[in-house]
Amino acid sequence: MNIQQLTTSIFQKRSFLCVGLDTDPAKLPAGLSGTTQDIITFNKAMIDATLDSAVAYKINTAFYEAMGVKGWEIMEETLAHIPDTHFSIADAKRGDIGNTAAQYARTFFETYKFDAVTVAPYMGRDSIQPFLDYPDKTTIVLGLTSNKGAADFEQLELSDGKKLYEQVLTTVAGWGNADQLMFVVGATQAAALKNIRGLIPNHFLLVPGVGAQGGTVEEVASAGWAPNGGLLVNVSRGVIYASAKDDYQTAAKSAAMAYQKQMQAAFEKQ
Numbered sequence: 001m002n003i004q005q006l007t008t009s010i011f012q013k014r015s016f017l018c019v020g021l022d023t024d025p026a027k028l029p030a031g032l033s034g035t036t037q038d039i040i041t042f043n044k045a046m047i048d049a050t051l052d053s054a055v056a057y058k059i060n061t062a063f064y065e066a067m068g069v070k071g072w073e074i075m076e077e078t079l080a081h082i083p084d085t086h087f088s089i090a091d092a093k094r095g096d097i098g099n100t101a102a103q104y105a106r107t108f109f110e111t112y113k114f115d116a117v118t119v120a121p122y123m124g125r126d127s128i129q130p131f132l133d134y135p136d137k138t139t140i141v142l143g144l145t146s147n148k149g150a151a152d153f154e155q156l157e158l159s160d161g162k163k164l165y166e167q168v169l170t171t172v173a174g175w176g177n178a179d180q181l182m183f184v185v186g187a188t189q190a191a192a193l194k195n196i197r198g199l200i201p202n203h204f205l206l207v208p209g210v211g212a213q214g215g216t217v218e219e220v221a222s223a224g225w226a227p228n229g230g231l232l233v234n235v236s237r238g239v240i241y242a243s244a245k246d247d248y249q250t251a252a253k254s255a256a257m258a259y260q261k262q263m264q265a266a267f268e269k270q
Contacts, residue, residue, distance in 0.1 A: 020236030095120030146186025187215025193223035221266035
């Protein structure tokens, strides 16, 4: 799925919900253990429960890489269960140059066939260009994150008065078009969202931090809306860990539906 198809899905569903599959074997609900099959069963249940409300799924690769070979197998089977009607994201935050970056791009765009992958821009254009060489895929670049450490570098003021993250956003946006590039902006940075939308009016923003981290759908939509929707709000814990009991699938479905209703209300205000 590409950005144009994602946009169509968002407007059809009145939803910009991305469900994060950050599956921790230690947090599986009652009746499931940390075996490969149980984790796959849980992930498939989460996808099946949320298909009607979500438009995208984000697999945080760290949770799978930590399990070694079986984690990669779980990730592959989980990805295969996401239908073509939904946007798939590898949240890998890769950042390197030359042949190494090219191999990362090959990993997530060819071997595993994700629609998008997250990358870190610190090493500059040659660390991102190999991903942009796949014009039918989406490269999601870290912009302004929610963590406290964002103040260490991202929010530093440059000699011209700009913040470093502003320079990153506007520079990287010039390396490709809005159909190729998306940016990560944390929901807890709602005060900066309006400014960011002014800097990059046509690019999609992937927004984590709604729910458990304190951000709200209403704040994000009010500040970050674009003519094409332009938003993907990721919710992980608030959906997949909605219940620790054997009703986990029903609870996830209800949680996703609740977020979709919030998004529909925000959608209709635009």
